[in-house]
Amino acid sequence: MSIQGRKALVTGGSRGIGAAIAKRLAADGATVAITYAGNKAAADATVAAIESAGGTAYAFQAEAADPSSQRSGVAQAAAALGGIDILVHNAGVAEFSVVTEDSDETFDRQFGVNVKGLHVGTRAALPHLAGGARIILIGSISGEKAFPATSVYSATKAAVAALARGWAKDLAPRGILVNTVQPGPIDTDMNPADSEFAQQMIGAIPLGRYGRVEEIAGAVAFFAGPDASYITGTTLNIDGGASA
Incomplete structure (x- = not known):
């Protein structure tokens, strides 16, 4: 229970990686709030799973x-939690297309959620963050490694890591640590490990498999906990060696 009594907000926490992060932080002792875009049933299921395990959660x-x-979601979460000690930005979208098929709409949507939403949410949370708080951004190895038909998505994730590096310096005087976790291919309902695409990708992963959402959650829990007290402004790739 390394973060016993801490208060955590996980954006995009209704399913997949976000839900795994919320459950892990709750298991480690935090009270957790999640936000969700539209899937209330999935958000309620995540809250129910945390509560059935003895934790406290809100959506x-x-x-x-x-x-x-x-801003409203962050304010509601901060009020319910009584402040925020751990802020995890997981909410994100991905739309894959080659540059000849990109559109203004797909560009704006991806930057709107992945970058602007993260920027707005962090600024909204800052008044509720105490000294020593942790901000953990979920990026992607796509932010530093090129894949076909992912240029816009990759650009958003490169921006995420850049924001974290800058914020780490901006917020160091308050003792707030800011780091980025960059998943590689992870088994989720949007990117299942048994899909045809996944089978093509696995050959490029040295460990020969997709990652598990729990493995991303474990990295986030490390950054949220006491053992990461001297780490800020860094990125950690969780990708089975794919970006090595």
């Missing part, structure tokens, strides 16, 4: 690309 609807909605 609030917030659309990351809508600044007023994002």
Whole structure:
């Protein structure tokens, strides 16, 4: 229970990696709030799973690309929790297409959620963060490694890591640590390990398999805990060696 009594907000915490992070932080002793864009049933299921394991959790609807909605979700979470000690930005979207097929709409949507939403949400949370708080951003190895048809998504994730590096310096005087976790291929319902695409990808992963959402959650738990007290402004790739 390394973060016993801490208060954590996980954006995009209704399913997949976000839900795994919320459950892990709760298992480690935190009270957890999650936000979700539209899947209330999945958000309620995550809250129920945490509560059935003896934890405390809340869920609030917030659309990351809508600044007023994002600020409202953060405010509701902070009020329910009584402050925020751990902020995990997991909400994100990915739309894959080659540059000849990109559109203004897909560009704006991905940057709106993945970058602007994260920026708005962090600024909204800062008044509720105490000294020594942790901000953990979920990026992607796509932010530093090129894949076909991912240029816009990759650009958003490169921006995520850049924001973290800058914020680490901006917030160091307050003792707030900011780090980025960059998943590689992870088995989720949106990117299942048994898909045809996954079978093509596995050959490029030295460990020969997709990662598990729990493995990303473990990295986040490390950054949220006491053993990461001298780490800020860094990125950690969790990708089975794919970016090595």
